[in-house]
Amino acid sequence: SDFLAIDGEFSGISDGPSVSALTNGFDTPEERYQKLKKHSMDFLLFQFGLCTFKYDHTEEKYIMKSFNFYIFPKPFNRSSPDVKFVCQSSSIDFLANQGFDFNKVFRNGIPYLNQEEERQLREQYDEKRSQANGVGSLSYISPNATKCPVTIPEDQKKFIEKVVEQIEDLLKNEENESLELEPCTGYPKGIHVETLESDKVTRKLYLIFPNPQTFTSNLSFIMQNEELNDAVGFSRVVHAIANSGKLVIGHNMLLDVMHTIHQFYCPLPDDLAKWTFFHFNLFSSYFVSRLLDTKLMASTQPFKEIINNTSLAELEKRLKEVPFSPPKVESAEGFPSYDTASEQLHEAGYDAYITGLCFISMANFLGSFLSPPKNHVSARSKLIEPFFNKLFLMRVMDIPYLNLEGPDLQPKRDHVLHVTFPKEWKTSDLYQLFSAFGNIQVSWIDDTSAFVSLSQPEQVQIAVNTSRYAESYRIQTYAEYVEKKHEEKQAKRKCTEDSWKEMERKRLKTQCTFTGTSTVGKRSMSPIQEETGSDDMEEEEGQDPEYDQTESCAEPLPDGKKRAKKFKKIKTEQVPAGKHNVHVQGFLFCLELP
């Protein structure tokens, strides 16, 4: 395929704060990562939608294959992990109303293992096998051995044909369970072929060795290997996606990506820097080079100006109309086709499908800026590279995305105040408190604190000064808030280090830990502030487990021409002359370059 689209459905969103507290307008990417890691990872990703898109150049259309995987950590034996996961009633109720089939998940869900669990299980099997065989190494026939056609010498054809016939008979007749073959030079006398039912649906064929000892150990090895593959289960699909090197598309995909790493690879690292480091240095093949978030794309120029609502369903509708063109996509033979008119929203496979449609429309639209214009822009086009590996940050006012490839944006927040107050206070109390300062915006952090952004940065110091002797509330600048938070973190770390040093030392000895260092640089930007959507809508969407939200994301301006030049230079170096006549459009600047 040319690209893949994915989507996940979860058993819940937040085990603590409300969605509005979980997505504060002034979260930094690091803070957002920490909150999602802390409050969202105990839920289960129990439906994984995957759509593959392949462009047919002759027919000028995409061929699509869609998959809905139901996922459940069914314990496969007594020593396997007994996973506990959390369910959030509102999310479950939301999915129930969409007709989600919970019985499919819990009765027939595909199991999975993360990497550590898989490693442990392999070790267990290895141990068992080496016990069964003594210490010596073992020769075996792997069912996964490369299958390639073998040329049969003319003089052996008759013999082989007879063997094939015997085996076909064995397979036809369900009552026969084994077959002794005539001896030949290829294998020792007494070898026989046997069918085995590894589960109730499939019968499998095994070549059995004559020595009873070897027979048993090989058979059990083959069985174990299959059991192991079954146990690793859906993780194998995820590994295949990650290792494919394909562009992977998602809509508002931060949570999907975090869940996928957490559930199928390993618990998420302690901080964001380690996560991005982890992406690049430890497992560079995972997802990393090729993620694209359609919600970010739609929130960025040139789409931003012409798309009002970036929620998935609305986006898909909008992209069928001018100046966009509906993409030509057909289901592959034998694959179910989705009807966008009937809107089977929130089945993961359907959501992945329309995410792919959105990407195609937007990518093709970029082609209209080329000279000469192109109708089809492929997933490999340089035009879409600026959108790679930047994940949409929902409801953050001045940072549009979390950057997996480099330093995150550091907007100036010199118009922002951090206010602490009694828990009885409501938004109206804050409006009253700041009534002298004109228009303000309130972003709740928790019951007793919020960020308040003023329209004029000059008023910030006045507000802080006037509050100096207030008893019931406290005001500090955003910079002061950040500094104190940093100090507290340091102090806490010191304290923890002192008392737990010994324990930590032990832990490090036995466990694999993430040791990446942050490469995050600093840079200040002038943020453009925009109006946020209505509160009502936020709450409405709060019930949606996908909590995809039409929230304006302010687009940071580039801080100089240097970057533009650098961009041009890279382009010139990377694009073979004459192959793509790339016009560097203004809209590309809005994204941080790698």
Place this chain on the structure above:
Amino acid sequence: SDFLAIDGEFSGISDGPSVSALTNGFDTPEERYQKLKKHSMDFLLFQFGLCTFKYDHTEEKYIMKSFNFYIFPKPFNRSSPDVKFVCQSSSIDFLANQGFDFNKVFRNGIPYLNQEEERQLREQYDEKRSQANGVGSLSYISPNATKCPVTIPEDQKKFIEKVVEQIEDLLKNEENESLELEPCTGYPKGIHVETLESDKVTRKLYLIFPNPQTFTSNLSFIMQNEELNDAVGFSRVVHAIANSGKLVIGHNMLLDVMHTIHQFYCPLPDDLAKWTFFHFNLFSSYFVSRLLDTKLMASTQPFKEIINNTSLAELEKRLKEVPFSPPKVESAEGFPSYDTASEQLHEAGYDAYITGLCFISMANFLGSFLSPPKNHVSARSKLIEPFFNKLFLMRVMDIPYLNLEGPDLQPKRDHVLHVTFPKEWKTSDLYQLFSAFGNIQVSWIDDTSAFVSLSQPEQVQIAVNTSRYAESYRIQTYAEYVEKKHEEKQAKRKCTEDSWKEMERKRLKTQCTFTGTSTVGKRSMSPIQEETGSDDMEEEEGQDPEYDQTESCAEPLPDGKKRAKKFKKIKTEQVPAGKHNVHVQGFLFCLELP
């Protein structure tokens, strides 16, 4: 009915320790309570089985009605609690294999509120209503007003008949939605009757007042009241059970009772003494006077000697055979009947049903000890009173039950050692360490500690002495262990008190807390030690969410004749002469008397 049987199915059993660590053989009732409170209460009780049994004296048989309630905390509006609950894969998988219908739970489950949530919701509605009506009080027609027949005066019959006819027409014709009635003295002119669909299935009839203001407020009150009742949902059934004063039967019911209180009343109190206090002093009607655990009953004399396996399914089979007789039970008309031969085990309604059958057989068996013998022993018989309010303690070696009505048993544990060791140690290492002491029994506490019971109490001090200079492990007597634990608790409490005193003071001001003081006395008993079941079986049962286990429960001997005398005295006082000729049987002594 004469008695009720209940059973619950949960989304999991333990969110931390394995079932074998959760149920250590030397747990005290307090420790067991703490562990279950800490590790089991975040799961959801999502199927509640209820069976009512009524004895038909003429037919000499019980008439049974069975109910399966699917329960799910569906949020009913935006401000309603968004419950998060945990699922344990092994429990979910176990239920899936039994054909459990998860779609029924999550799509159509009945909601519930605990008492605090219900109170808050009522307050919200009251506030809304008083806002809508000004501050004044409101007269309204409650749909729950007592319905009793009204005698209609002769001269008004014709008028009433006409009204009834008009209303019947309104109901027959689905298109008509309102009807204006003729004025009369009973109500002001202009009143009319209206049907309203409160959901998609039921149409309801409302009497509407002429004044538009009153009209709206009354209508919305009626709707709100219905909404409120719907939101309280299944809790109303639980309240009805608790307030019925009926004997409530369960099998291995400690977890069922804890979950029921926790989910439908309030979070469980901090310690067991407060729980039992809570039962008696705060809400004496809850369950308290009439709980009976059939697993405890079957593990106690005279049943103990003739019943090998007390797991529910095995017990039910055993109680059909001599010396027991299968009870005569029939389903009430219109109620589904269960077939014990097909064993629909682990549907809550079925489990409740066979729990009831077990109780009937065992109660009737007690009648055979009377002179003259009785075939039918009712749920009100004095013969079963010794079993009241004592909940089976699974796998505890020397304390058969948790006593809801008085002090718990305090067995001597002078043959028990507490051993701490490196986490690499296995049971075999402990056997080796104590190889000089003959037969020992190991009860794992966690990775690095276990109780080891010796056959001879005299050996305890020898073991402690010989270990004095050991480096890798540490041995102390059970008494030392208890004392140290107590000291640590006190120290911790002191520390917490110092630093959190202020916060605690605040909390106490605003919250309702459990303030009961323990009434637990002390008493020593000579425990009889028994063999535990095989490890394999324990693990097998560990996968069972009900984790009902055939584990021997040692029966404590009475510590003197004084109690027997006291018992006789009570009996003599309470039983009206000549009504019941109660022979005080030896087997009654095995239970603590209230």
